[in-house]
Amino acid sequence: MTSEAQTTNTTTTTTAATRVRAYATFAESLVRVIVDETNPNPDRANDVLSALRGEWTETMRELSSSSSSSSASSTSIIELLGVTSIGVVLSRTVRSCKRHGRTSDERTKWDEAVRLAGIILSSMKEAAANEEKTARVAKKSSASSYETVGGGGVGVGAEGPPSSTADFRARLVRQGKELYKDPPSLPPPGGGRTVTVQSTIVSTPPTRNASTGGLTFVAGYDADENLRSLLLRDFHPNRTPEEVLRAGSFGGTYFRAITSAVTNVRYSSSSALDDTVDPDWIAGLDKSTMLASSVYRPSINKYGVKCGGSLGMWESSGWISDADPYGWFQWYCRFYAGRRCSDDARQIGRWMGVAGRRGRFRSQLCNRIIAAKATANDASISPVIRQTLLPIGDWKLPRTCSTGTRGDEKMDERER
Structure with a gap:
């Protein structure tokens, strides 16, 4: 590397580091001066926001100049927003300014603060979206940087589970994902290891209880006793994958194209459907609205409400493994079809925690039914919880729930 190149690289790195520190400081100031302050000063709030707007304008000018001169900044807009959380803090700032304005004699000043924060936030979102779009175009035009992998996925850099928390976090930030947990938890089983999938498919289909609708599954040939016990005693979802999809779930978006931070591979909706779903399960369904939509539509859902979190x-949170990069429902589809893997016990444990006999969502729903003195099929009681339970094969509830008994206990009693 020449001396001139070394100087340029050092300057770029220094500028990027300075920029990160500046926005981290602004984020701290907004929280201190506006978000967490019980008696905030609107003049001080507007001063901080005006300074932030100036900094953002200068940042955009610098990045534009760097792009036109073909010198790369070591921190992209998406990374900047992710590392400093300035976008999240600005969203909180807008809400806080509105709240302060409703109870203040200086409503006009708080309205100005809302306007400034909104302008900056909108500009940041637009810049991040443009950067992501530019990156997608660049990837498509540079086919040599991709590798086609099994199932129709397209690799972006090194494939496979992340080897460290730092590696995983970098992937999530690079992909513009939500860092719900920061630092993130490594995907199971952890340490860069992959899930082991049995080569033999279980050919015996699940059986169904005629009374409860609950399904009972057969364990794989090398399943341990713990898994066999879970399957026989506790894991009895009452909806098949086909029933979940036909009822209306995930706002119609589950099998959309995604880029997985767990595997570092991009999956098309067609490859995900081909690798996961029996064609008979989705025959007659509109894939563009019911299965692979890029837009979440609550109207698609059985209960007409929105629920769930982002892929990030x-x-x-460490909930998704490399074997099933779309998540629990993809695992369930494959498990239902006879695949067995080393991740089965964990996934069944997750189901038990939310929808099992004492699962928290199931218990909450039954307790609310009891409190309302309603029947179990009254969809007006907790439609969001009902929709949350639907994709994971919710239990059928008894037609009535007696008062005076905790819902989960009463339901367990009726199921025995």
Whole structure:
């Protein structure tokens, strides 16, 4: 590397580091002066926001200049927003300014603060969206930087699970994902290891209880006793994958194209459907609205409400493995079809925690039914919880729930 190149690289790195520190400081100031302050000063709030707007304008000018001169900044807009959380803080700032304005004699000043914060936030979102779009175009035009992998995925850099928390966080930030947990939890089983999938498919289909609708599954040939016990005693979802999809779930978006931070591979909707779903399960369904929509539509859902978190939330929480990069429902589809893997016990444990006999969502729903003295099929009681339970094969509730008994206990009693 020449001396001139070394100087340029050092200057770029220094500028990027300075920029990160500046926005981190602004984020701290906004929280201190506006968000967490019980008696905030609107003049001080506007001063901070005006300074931030000036800094953002200068940042955009510098990045534009760097782009036109073909010198790369070591911190992209998406990374800057992710590392400093300035976008999240600005969203909180807008809400706080509105709240302060409703109870203040200086409403006009708080309205100005809302306007300034909104302008900056909108500009940041637009810049991040443009950067992501530019990156997608660049990737498409540079086919040599991709590798086609099994299932129709397209690799972006090194494939496979992240080897460290730092590596995983960098992937999430680079992909513009939500860091629900920061630092993120490594995907199971952890340490860069992959899930082991059995080569033999279980050919025995699940059986169904005629009374409860609950399904009972057969364990794989090398399943341990713990898994066998879970399957026989506790894991009895009452909806098949086909029933979940036909009922209306995930706002119609589950099998959209995604880029996985767990595997570092981009999956098309067609490859995800081909690798996960039996064609008979989705025959007659409109894929563009019911299965692979890029837009979440609550109207698609059985209960007409929105629920669930982002892919980044699931990934950063350590809930998604490399075997099923779309998440729990993809695992369930494959498990239902006979695949068995080393991740089965964990996934069944997750189901038990929310929808099992004492699962928290199931218990909450039954307790609310009891409190309202309603029947179990009254969809006006907690439609969001009902929709949350639907994709994971919710239990059928008894037609009535007696008062005076905790919902989960009463339901357990009726199921025995």
